[in-house]
Structure formats: structure tokens, C-alpha cells
Amino acid sequence: MHRPLLEARRVDITTLAVDAIVNAANAGLLGGGGVDGAIHRAAGPQLLAACRTLGGCPTGEARLTAGYRLPARWVIHTVGPVWQGGSAGEADALARCYRNSLALAETLQLRTLAFPAISCGVYGYPWEAATAIAVREVRAQLPRTRTLRAVLFACFSAEMLALYERALAAPP
Structure with a gap:
């Protein structure tokens, strides 16, 4: 049994040469x-054309397209919840984004x-709560995967990277 690498880096997700990147999409999947x-x-107009054929994506679910001009072969589109104060099921919806994206990655044998x-x-x-959910869900799913070897949290800022590093350093 392998132990996939789980790490966070401050990096532009559109530059990563990985099997798939996850897109934090809106429900229409039409860019934003x-x-x-x-x-x-970065992917080019073919991505929008492919997304138009998918009929949208409900919050917490995931859809797949090719990566087109991206270094990543695939894009997994998932729709996260809009924060409404925390009592509208946001944590469960966000957790489903990670679970469903990982399930799709496993189906594709990424x-x-x-x-x-x-x-x-x-x-x-809220960033701290979101990073804790992300790390918890990915850690929980990784032992069940057969093919994943590395999962990266691509951070857009030093502050976000610090939050992911703290969540990754915490005991599971």
C-alpha cells in the first residue's frame, strides 16, 4: 500500500503539469x-465549449473536461458553497467537493x-475553516485510492499557504 504525497505550495494552478487540476467553478461552469x-x-476557448455541453454542476458535485491548452490533461470542475454564516450546510457541501473530485480522479486512475x-x-x-475541511477530506480519502501518488494544494497567497501548512502539520 502506498502513501500518497500530500503538500501545499504557493503556485499558479494553471501552470502545473499534473494529471488533473480542480477548478473552483460556478454552477453554470461557464467561467468567472x-x-x-x-x-x-489558460485552457482556451475549447474549455468553455466543453463546459457548455455539461449542463452545469450542482454545489458539491464534480464534472470533467479535458485540459486543452493547460499542462494538466484534465480539469475536474466542482462547485463550492457560498458562505452564508455556517448554518446552511456549507461545511458538508465543501467536503463533498473534495470527496467527489477525488472519486472522479480515482475513476480516471489519475x-x-x-x-x-x-x-x-x-x-x-472563511479560509481557516476551509483549509481544515480540505485537508481532512483529502486525508480521509487517500487511503482508499489505488492510483493517486500526489495531491497538491495550490495556494494563491502566502497567507493561504500558511493556513494549509498548519492544517497539514496538525495530527489527523
Whole structure:
């Protein structure tokens, strides 16, 4: 049984040569701001065309497209919850984003996967809580994977990197 590498780095997710990157998408999957817009710009117009065929994606679920002009072969699109104060099921929805993205990666027999900080941009999820959920869910799913060898949390800022490093250093 292998133990996949789990790490955080301050890096632009659109530059990563991994099997798949996860896109923190909106429900329409038609691009937007933040990481979603950056991924769409880097992948090129074919990504938007492919997303239009998917019929959207409910919060917590995941959909797949090719990576097109990205170094990553695949893009797993997941829709995180909008923060509404914490009593509207946001934590469960965010956890499902990670579980469903990892399940899709396993179905594809991917070896390397990179996540952004889902829901931490315009969706307003508190960063510390979001990073704790991300690390908890990925750690819980990794022992069940057969093919994943490395999961990277791609951090957009030094502050986000510090939060992921703290969550990764905490005992499971």
C-alpha cells in the first residue's frame, strides 16, 4: 500500500503539469472570476465549449473536461458553497467537493491532482475553516485510492499557504 504525497505550495494552478487540476467553478461552469477565470483563460476557448455541453454542476458535485491548452490533461470542475454564516450546510457541501473530485480522479486512475482553495474567493468561505475541511477530506480519502501518488494544494497567497501548512502539520 502506498502513501500518497500530500503538500501545499504557493503556485499558479494553471501552470502545473499534473494529471488533473480542480477548478473552483460556478454552477453554470461557464467561467468567472478568480481561479475559475484563470483556468478558462489558460485552457482556451475549447474549455468553455466543453463546459457548455455539461449542463452545469450542482454545489458539491464534480464534472470533467479535458485540459486543452493547460499542462494538466484534465480539469475536474466542482462547485463550492457560498458562505452564508455556517448554518446552511456549507461545511458538508465543501467536503463533498473534495470527496467527489477525488472519486472522479480515482475513476480516471489519475496519479497526480491539484486543488485550489475551493470557496475561498468571492464565495467568502472563511479560509481557516476551509483549509481544515480540505485537508481532512483529502486525508480521509487517500487511503482508499489505488492510483493517486500526489495531491497538491495550490495556494494563491502566502497567507493561504500558511493556513494549509498548519492544517497539514496538525495530527489527523
